[in-house]
Amino acid sequence: MKKYLLKIALFFVLMAMIDVACGWAFDMLRSRLKGGRSYKNEYIKNVCKEDILVLGSSKADHHYVPSVFEDSLGYTCYNAGEMGCGIIPAYLRYKIVSQRHKPKLVLYEVTPKYDYLQDNGYSHYLGGIRPYASDPVIKPVYLDFSDNLESMRLLSNMYLNNSCIINLLKDLLKPTPDEKGYEPLFGRINPKLIKNKQNKESREIIIDSLKYNYVVRLIEDTKYDKVPIVFIISPSVKQVNDVSDYEPMFELCQKYNVPIINNISCESFVGESKYYQDLIHLNHEGAIAYSNYILPQIKTYLNNN
């Protein structure tokens, strides 16, 4: 039995050494990043000081072109949107950036499923945050969405960097050029797909109170920081008549007297296949047109504050 326990102990000592080495290796790899999504995370965590901060999911990531805002408004801008990103990472991105610098405007692209509706758990939101989960600002929020043993798992450097290695290596070996966080999409949607009738199944709207509370916290924190926040809904290629998913957000914005711009049925974009890469996302041409379209809307809030 003694020999058995000693060998187990030896195994875990070796694992601890590998864990420490992994921590160093990942830190070293991250410090060498020049582009890609991993670089974007590093930039937001350590550098971002822009005046306008864009937050939200893939729609934020692909629809708001910082260079358009910078050239026309004279303010710096960073697009901190990310594919599959909901309120959990978005709130943390705001907290991290606002610790260093208070933006002059936060633009938040609303995605009901990711921001306040019930979804399939939280693990897909936490994956991108995990490498930074030991940060004192991030940790309490991260643990709010995790089980009670997660703090123990976070002691491991390897766990902190779980499922990061491929994207990290890809960004190191073939970095995509950084366009201040904006990721352009190219190609056009097949117009036939727009004509296809897609009956949206009516489903019950179930609020995830934990996520919803973080939307409230974001509003309250920006108010406390005196940072104007504008919620915004991107246009859709198909005419959308049912906006019931967005109702909780409309009500929340009304309650807190926060502006929300609804461009979902914007005539300039509905049915315009040349602007879309798929049914949800604008392509680069569409993103430039849309960024120009919302300039006057944003200007109002920048000028007012």
Added chain:
Amino acid sequence: MLFNSLKFLLIFPLIFGIHWAIPAKYNQVRKLFLILVSYLLYMNWKPAFALVLLAVTFVTYGGGYLIDNQKLTKKRKHIVWIFALVGLFPLLVFKYYNFLNNSLTDVLAAIGLQFSLPGLNWAVPVGISFFTFQAVGYMLDVYHGRIKAEKNLIDYLLFVSFFPQIASGPISKADELLPQIKKERVFNYVQAVSGLKYLLLGMFLKVVLADRAGIYVDTVFGAYEKFSGAGCALASVLYSIQIYADFAGYSLMAVGVGKIMGFDLINNFKRPYFAVSVTDFWRRWHISLTRWLTQQVYIPLGGSRCSKARNYWNIFVTFMVSGVWHGANWTFIVWGCMHGVFQIVEKAFGWNKKESKSIVKALRILVTFTVVTLAWVVFRSPSIGDTVGFMSRYFTSAGRFIADSSGSQLVYCFMALLPLVLYEFLVEFKPALYGRLMKRTVIRWAAYLIMFTMIILVGVHDGSSFIYVSF
């Protein structure tokens, strides 16, 4: 509580410590401790489930006792039927009531009759198919005179509830496990080391391979209409890998935990995707269930000692029962029937006994894998309609090929698959070389450390359940 949860990995050293701290001469105390642990872990899912477990245990214990004490064959037969039905009753109600009710309602509606019974909205107790088959199997063994009835209730309680195997098997036989329960076990270093290896390999298969493939498979099967033929074919292959890594992962962990506690449980898998025929596949896949079905269904039906036609019928019925056992859905029944038909065809043409070498053997492995994979598509689909929809996508090039834009999920899958294929290839075809390699401490320890590193670094840690736990 599942083996892949951190909670279990934290509690298990405590169970291990207390179990081995109890001196071997107090075996009765050890057994009581293991029963307590087994029930507490089982109640972790839902405390009420323990009542079902307890009921099945008492019914089959009583049944075995009465059968053993009855000399008249006719009465023995009556007793075994009554107790088998009562023992199977919770399984039939929890698992099949809604299915039978809905199927009956649909049939009646088709002929214009409106009739429906109220549905049950109860969760199915975890592992009910496994512990029920184990317990009923014991009773049938007593009936067929293969074993004597167990007199010691404590031993029998532990036999049915033993925690490593309760959720997903393996389905142990009484003559294998009961003698081990009765024995005064002393700590065996070799057995315990072997247990840790099984535990590590099982965890690797589940967390690094099965759950990673599962992410990809769920995406494609959930929206197959968006994927091309190649994309659906890739997801089909990945599901074959997922279900193997998931179930074999659980079984290996169960065997591993058993060994660490001083028990040898049956290993459920023997590199099934190297099978050269579907018949061979069933000698290597879910071995404990195949053995149960052979002894309790196939042989009582007449087995192979009868006419060819009757033998084919026996094979078909046995595999239909296997399908029904897996779940209350037509997809499982069709899946079971498919496997029955494949084996009948093999038997009719004599392919099941044909020996092959080199390229022919490789081709046979490939064909068997393809056939089994197609059957898994039926198994995985929520309905027969979805199976048809999914398979019809094989013939189209329109749609996406891969499910994640970055392709990283696939890379992680192949990172885990490569060492598994290498390991299984060596064990299957080059056992001597594998043995030589494993004798080298550096290689052995490097393999353990790499596996553990991969579990933490690239494993999926969302605490997902095992596929077979729901059966």
